[in-house]
Amino acid sequence: QVQLVESGGGLVQAGGSLRLSCAASRSIxxxxxxxxxxxxxxxxxxLVATIVSVGITNYADSVKDRFTISRDNARNTVYLQMxxxxxxxxxxxxxxxxxxxxxxxxxxxxxxxxxSS
Numbered sequence: 255q256v257q258l259v260e261s262g263g264g265l266v267q268a269g270g271s272l273r274l275s276c277a278a279s280r281s282i283x284x285x286x287x288x289x290x291x292x293x294x295x296x297x298x299x300x301l302v303a304t305i306v307s308v309g310i311t312n313y314a315d316s317v318k319d320r321f322t323i324s325r326d327n328a329r330n331t332v333y334l335q336m337x338x339x340x341x342x343x344x345x346x347x348x349x350x351x352x353x354x355x356x357x358x359x360x361x362x363x364x365x366x367x368x369x370s371s
Contacts, residue, residue, distance in 0.1 A: 256282055256360045258349045263365030266339055270369070274334040276349030276362055281330055283307060287352045288332045290323060292345035292367075299348070303334060307354065317343075339369045 257279040266272055274290065289304040303323040304312045311323050322335040332349065349362035 256280060256286075256351055256358070258351060258360055258362035260347065260349050260362040260365040263347060263367045265368045265370065268340055268369055268371050270339050271335070271337045272339065272367060273336070274347055274349075274365060274367075276332045276334075278330040278332075278351060281327070282351055282353075283325055283327055283330070285354055286358075287354070288323075288325060289350040289352070290332075290334045291348045291350055292343075293348070293364075294342075294345040297345075302347070305332065336367070339367075341369045341371045343367060344369050 259277045260274060262272060262274040284307050287304055287306045290302040291299050292302050293299040302314055302317055303321055305323045305325055320338045325332045346364040346366050348364045351360045
């Protein structure tokens with residue numbers, strides 16, 4: 255079992271920045287893909303960014319060049335640096351850990367990000 259705890263959400267004006275953190279309860283980065291997803295009101299949950307065990311990253315087109323996913327192996331923590339935020343980035347952001355064989359899939363509780371215009 256893996257627990258994921260997100261933090262760092264909040265209210266920010268358009269053009270501002272936030273950094274989300276996701277702390278895993280144990281060391282898993284060697285065998286899990288870590289990801290950030292978001293869900294806006296009335297919309298389906300969507301992928302924001304992922305980082306695989308070897309460090310390769312992937313981003314949704316809507317956040318490329320604005321968001322950066324990274325991790326600190328020593329702290330078992332994944333980050334999402336969000337710059338130049340837009341009102342359409344408003345959503346609940348969820349951290350995800352998926353094992354390489356998809357046998358295990360864990361989610362955090364979510365953290366609210368609200369961007370005002």
